Amino acid sequence: MRSRFLTASVGYGPLVPLYAQLARWYSGGAIPACQHWAVDEVAPGARVLFAGPGPGTDVLRAAQAGLRVTAVDRCPVMLAATKRRLQNAGVAERVELVHADLRQHPPAAEFDVVIAQFFLNVFPPDYLPQVLSALAGYLKPAGRLIIGDFAPLVDGGRCWQQRYHDLPMHILARFGANARHPVHDLPVYLNKAGFQLLERRRFRLFSVGPDWIEGLVATPGTN
Numbered sequence: 001m002r003s004r005f006l007t008a009s010v011g012y013g014p015l016v017p018l019y020a021q022l023a024r025w026y027s028g029g030a031i032p033a034c035q036h037w038a039v040d041e042v043a044p045g046a047r048v049l050f051a052g053p054g055p056g057t058d059v060l061r062a063a064q065a066g067l068r069v070t071a072v073d074r075c076p077v078m079l080a081a082t083k084r085r086l087q088n089a090g091v092a093e094r095v096e097l098v099h100a101d102l103r104q105h106p107p108a109a110e111f112d113v114v115i116a117q118f119f120l121n122v123f124p125p126d127y128l129p130q131v132l133s134a135l136a137g138y139l140k141p142a143g144r145l146i147i148g149d150f151a152p153l154v155d156g157g158r159c160w161q162q163r164y165h166d167l168p169m170h171i172l173a174r175f176g177a178n179a180r181h182p183v184h185d186l187p188v189y190l191n192k193a194g195f196q197l198l199e200r201r202r203f204r205l206f207s208v209g210p211d212w213i214e215g216l217v218a219t220p221g222t223n
């Protein structure tokens with residue numbers, strides 16, 4: 001499965017029209033809440049890069065909030081869905097859409113913020129240092145990386161929390177969209193990559209359930 005992830009072009013195709021709705025249902029609103037939180041963290045006028053915007057619901061929110069937005073995705077079908085969403089809202093001209101692999105696209109350290117929502121879980125653990133270093137390369141020195149993703153496992157809920165993560169990840173892995181891997185402990189990877197963690201924010205499934213979705217704000221360190 002891992003080699004398929006490494007070699008195949010990303011295959012979200014048939015899932016794209018349903019993707020945002022499925023994420024909303026599966027998390028009982030926690031994923032869109034985390035996406036809204038990330039955009040609301042950013043000051044108006046800031047230059048923002050969306051890493052892997054997928055269907056672009058948060059890109060639209062950012063454009064409507066007056067942020068200066070670039071969105072880079074390697075899946076052309078996802079990018080087309082984002083474009084349609086922006087066009088339907090009449091804000092397409094406010095957003096730069098780039099079809100590229102973020103790791104290979106030449107980074108320019110010109111962004112105040114990089115937003116990576118449910119992006120890092122695409123990669124297997126041994127890729128994370130390279131991906132985090134690529135994201136850091138897009139940030140101005142005092143810039144911030146804002147992440148939304150599955151929260152690290154906590155003792156007690158380990159079994160169900162792992163299953164909750166694995167169900168969508170294993171289905172999407174069949175389409176070549178992501179690697180199969182354990183739940184990433186992203187604060188640990190951020191720390192190892194030289195980021196300083198500024199904020200952690202939990203989001204509860206269905207508002208009252210377990211807080212298995214996490215938002216993180218980090219800044220690249222000086223080391």
Ligand SMILES: C[S@@+](CC[C@H](N)C(=O)[O-])C[C@H]1O[C@@H](n2cnc3c(N)ncnc32)[C@H](O)[C@@H]1O
Pocket residue numbers: 010023035051052053054055056072073074075078100101102103116117118119122
């Ligand atoms: C799990 S989806 C998340 C989409 C969206 N950010 C969200 O929160 O719903 C991951 C997205 O990252 C994109 N992606 C994966 N690897 C990428 C890469 N190396 N460069 C750019 N985009 C990538 C995929 O095409 C997909 O749109």
